[in-house]
Amino acid sequence: MTTLWQRAGHAALVLPLLLFLGLFFVWPLVTVLDQAVSDPVVSRHLPATSAASAAWDRSSAPPAEMRQALVRDLRAIDDDQIMGDLVRRLNSAQPGFRTLMKKTVTAARDSSGDLDLGEVDARWRDTAFWRAIAEATNPYTDRNLLAAIDLQRDRAGAIAAIPEGESANRAILLRTFLVASTVTLATGLIGLPYAMLVASATGWRRQLLLAAVLLPLWTSLLVRTTAWYILLQDQGLINSALSALGLIGKPLPLLFNRTGVIASGALLVFMAALGYYITPALIGGPKDQMISSVIAFYATGSANWGMAGALGIVLLAATLVLYGIYGRLSATNTRG
Amino acid sequence: MLRVSRFIFGAATVLFLLAPLIAILPLAFTSGSMLTYPITSVSLRWFEELATADAWHRSIVNSLIVGAGTTVLATVLGTLAALALRRRVMFHATLRTLFLLPMVVPAVVLGIGLQILLARLGLANTYVAVIVAHTVLAVPFVLVSVSASLDGIDPQVERAAASLGAAPARVYLLVTLPLTMPGILSGAALAFATSLDEVVLTLFVAGPNQLTLARQMFSSIRENISPVIVAAAFIFIVGTVAIGGLLAAVRQRSMRTSAIP
Numbered sequence: 001m002t003t004l005w006q007r008a009g010h011a012a013l014v015l016p017l018l019l020f021l022g023l024f025f026v027w028p029l030v031t032v033l034d035q036a037v038s039d040p041v042v043s044r045h046l047p048a049t050s051a052a053s054a055a056w057d058r059s060s061a062p063p064a065e066m067r068q069a070l071v072r073d074l075r076a077i078d079d080d081q082i083m084g085d086l087v088r089r090l091n092s093a094q095p096g097f098r099t100l101m102k103k104t105v106t107a108a109r110d111s112s113g114d115l116d117l118g119e120v121d122a123r124w125r126d127t128a129f130w131r132a133i134a135e136a137t138n139p140y141t142d143r144n145l146l147a148a149i150d151l152q153r154d155r156a157g158a159i160a161a162i163p164e165g166e167s168a169n170r171a172i173l174l175r176t177f178l179v180a181s182t183v184t185l186a187t188g189l190i191g192l193p194y195a196m197l198v199a200s201a202t203g204w205r206r207q208l209l210l211a212a213v214l215l216p217l218w219t220s221l222l223v224r225t226t227a228w229y230i231l232l233q234d235q236g237l238i239n240s241a242l243s244a245l246g247l248i249g250k251p252l253p254l255l256f257n258r259t260g261v262i263a264s265g266a267l268l269v270f271m272a273a274l275g276y277y278i279t280p281a282l283i284g285g286p287k288d289q290m291i292s293s294v295i296a297f298y299a300t301g302s303a304n305w306g307m308a309g310a311l312g313i314v315l316l317a318a319t320l321v322l323y324g325i326y327g328r329l330s331a332t333n334t335r336g
Numbered sequence: 337m338l339r340v341s342r343f344i345f346g347a348a349t350v351l352f353l354l355a356p357l358i359a360i361l362p363l364a365f366t367s368g369s370m371l372t373y374p375i376t377s378v379s380l381r382w383f384e385e386l387a388t389a390d391a392w393h394r395s396i397v398n399s400l401i402v403g404a405g406t407t408v409l410a411t412v413l414g415t416l417a418a419l420a421l422r423r424r425v426m427f428h429a430t431l432r433t434l435f436l437l438p439m440v441v442p443a444v445v446l447g448i449g450l451q452i453l454l455a456r457l458g459l460a461n462t463y464v465a466v467i468v469a470h471t472v473l474a475v476p477f478v479l480v481s482v483s484a485s486l487d488g489i490d491p492q493v494e495r496a497a498a499s500l501g502a503a504p505a506r507v508y509l510l511v512t513l514p515l516t517m518p519g520i521l522s523g524a525a526l527a528f529a530t531s532l533d534e535v536v537l538t539l540f541v542a543g544p545n546q547l548t549l550a551r552q553m554f555s556s557i558r559e560n561i562s563p564v565i566v567a568a569a570f571i572f573i574v575g576t577v578a579i580g581g582l583l584a585a586v587r588q589r590s591m592r593t594s595a596i597p
Binding site: 009010011012013014016017018020021024025026027028029030031032035190193194197201208209212213227228229231308309312313315316319322323 | 357414416423434435438442446475
């Protein structure tokens with residue numbers, strides 16, 4: 001009979017791992033989510049303008065109060081880095097802010113008291129610029145999430161597709177799922193009959209067949225990828241064997257294309273393939289890069305954390321859906 | 337006819353699985369600097385470079401430091417949790433799912449989150465950061481391995497110990513723990529192997545002083561591929577086979593001992 005005291009003892013054993021994963025697994029994922037949807041630049045650095053914009057209906061001329069709040073906010077910013085972030089954020093919503101802000105900041109700093117912004121630059125008479133500021137005051141945004149699947153909000157705020165040729169995220173996502181499905185299919189086509197073969201074999205044959213599966217499984221993914229790289233290169237084993245046999249005149253381009261990625265990824269199942277980074281990064285060409293590589297590019301290459309986070313969430317969501325399906329399937333199996 | 341096609345299928349699959357590994361291994365012993373056959377003469381120069389070149393040498397040491405740290409941390413955390421989850425504690429199924437999730441979450445997503453978080457905690461570019469990141473990935477392996485071996489323990493044995501007057505802690509230490517040892521050992525080996533092989537999280541959280549062997553291989557494959565990489569791969573494969581053999585031996589021994597009663 002277990003007492004309450006003993007039960008508490010067992011629960012306590014779970015705490016170290018729970019805390020550890022909470023801190024270093026759940027929190028990082030929440031951070032990614034937060035990076036993807038948060039957009040704090042304008043609300044943090046133009047506080048008075050943000051407060052004043054709440055009262056504006058966003059179609060009539062902006063109230064004088066909001067105009068003067070902007071002048072005060074701009075005067076209060078003395079850090080060039082912050083000003084740069086602010087201008088970049090506003091310019092991405094409404095082109096033209098870069099020059100407009102430069103002019104306005106100079107005018108605001110050279111004067112004191114109220115300033116007629118329409119006199120400083122005629123663009124301040126255009127509500128589009130004010131609307132861009134008002135919309136950017138929301139500290140949360142769906143811009144990155146929409147952009148991750150090639151969508152954006154148009155002037156009226158409705159969701160619309162990004163013009164053809166401006167972004168390739170959807171193509172990359174499709175490609176990721178395509179490669180992952182092909183890998184799953186190939187794995188099934190090879191794995192199922194192979195498992196039947198292993199089950200029916202006996203003696204040393206069975207040992208050999210099992211070892212052949214286990215060795216690559218135990219071997220580092222990186223080593224396997226290196227091996228494929230060396231085999232598939234232009235002067236690699238496959239090409240030299242084929243040309244020695246007189247079958248081909250010039251080397252077949254096996255590397256940096258999809259055949260290579262699929263051949264080398266065929267041991268992985270869908271979930272692993274989905275977040276797969278190493279093999280496409282090394283064996284694939286630019287047209288075979290899968291979603292993980294793009295996320296890594298946004299994060300390390302261009303430090304666009306919002307975009308990296310948004311793409312990451314799309315990938316994470318897909319993985320969790322698959323994990324849920326997997327859980328259902330394996331649960332029915334054990335029950336039935 | 338069926339026998340022949342079965343044989344061809346089996347042979348082709350074995351070839352597909354093993355050929356790349358077997359084909360590259362001899363290239364580690366080439367004396368030339370190209371990764372192509374035929375090998376003109378045999379030498380150990382690439383192994384020498386692996387041991388002496390500063391970047392490679394340091395990366396091997398780093399891999400051992402990080403691997404050891406990860407193994408200890410993941411084994412302790414995973415074993416404790418497995419012991420707890422054996423009893424039906426509250427939220428049993430939910431906790432188990434949460435603990436296994438690091439296996440399926442895309443590493444790139446976790447990597448970005450960890451990079452931001454560890455930088456905020458002031459741990460960026462430290463060994464602790466790399467060990468923590470690897471432990472997140474390694475814990476599920478320990479948990480699964482230890483749980484499997486706990487499931488195999490006959491509860492009667494523990495009840496017998498308790499009925500003879502042993503306190504719960506004594507039952508744990510003298511009965512449960514020794515019986516679980518094979519699971520703990522193979523969990524530890526898997527944790528070490530996971531850490532050794534990890535590249536993606538390392539890319540995000542390691543600074544220039546914590547580059548592991550796998551990370552170093554990754555960047556040198558991207559820059560210029562030389563036989564040093566194959567020499568490193570050779571060591572990897574030999575190490576893997578050794579760990580695999582160790583695991584198999586531990587399992588066989590535990591099967592034999594559990595078969596005695």
